[in-house]
Each structure stands twice: as structure tokens, then as C-alpha cells.
Amino acid sequence: MSDNLLLEKQLCFRLYSLNKLMCRLYAPVLKELALTYPQYLAMLVLWQSPKGISVKDLGNQLDLDSGTLSPLLKRMEAQGLLTRVRQAIDERVVIIKLTKEGIALQQSAEHIPAKMFAVTGLTPDRLLSLNQELDQLIANISD
Secondary structure (H helix, E strand, O other): OOHHHOHHHOHHHHHHHHHHHHHHHHHHHHHOOOOOHHHHHHHHHHHOOOOOEEHHHHHHHHOOOHHHHHHHHHHHHHOOOEEEEEOOOOOOOEEEEEOHHHHHHHHHHOOHHHHHHHHHOOOHHHHHHHHHHHHHHHHHHOO
16 A cells, blocks of 8 residues: 555545544533534624624635525524524525624633634744645635
């Protein structure tokens, strides 16, 4: 067997393992906020969108299709974090807006990035460099 087929030489496996590990590290922190990791990612976008955002735009930013995003948003709406309203001009467009509870949750989440950064063992400069390298990789392999 050639070396290029060894599991430990596969970039995809490293990324897969890292993703699983990060999700496990986030789980107990997010549990305190009653959020799953995908819900947390949605909240990050929503906190940056005080006037609301369309489901389509949210899906584009998170790279999620409507079949995945709709149930996620429905659960978050049931939790009282957001509302979904059809646009009067074009009823096909659904706008997501945070409720007061959703907005208030941001303050409770402020500590999360620093806490997650602390477990990486990276310096701020190395994290910036790694993010740039990953952004470049994403750009290289995107359609």
C-alpha cells in the first residue's frame, strides 16, 4: 500500500477530527446557554444583523440548505430566541429577527470565544495565520 493512502496523511481526516473535537469542546459551554453548536453559529450571524436577515441570507452565510436550517430556526423560535416573519412585499422571503431574549443571550455568550481560544494553545498571531490559511484553502476548493 502506498503512503498516500494512509489515514494520518489525509487532510480531510484531520479537518474531520478537528471539527468533531471542537464541537465536543463547545458542547458543555453552549449547554449553559441551551444552544447547540449550529444554533450558536446562527446566533453569531443574527447578533450581527440587528434589523433581521432573510432565511436565504442566513443559510448562505452558514452554508446550510433550507432543509437543515428550517428545523433549526423552528426550534430556536420555540425557545423564544427569534421570530420568523414573511415579508409583505414578497411572501416567499422569510425574515428572521431576534427577540429580546435572543438579544440578551449575546451578553451571556461574550466569554465563549476567549474560552475556546484558551484551549487551543495558539498565540493570537498564530490563530490569525491559521485562519488566513484556512480561508485560502476554502477559497481554493470552493466552486
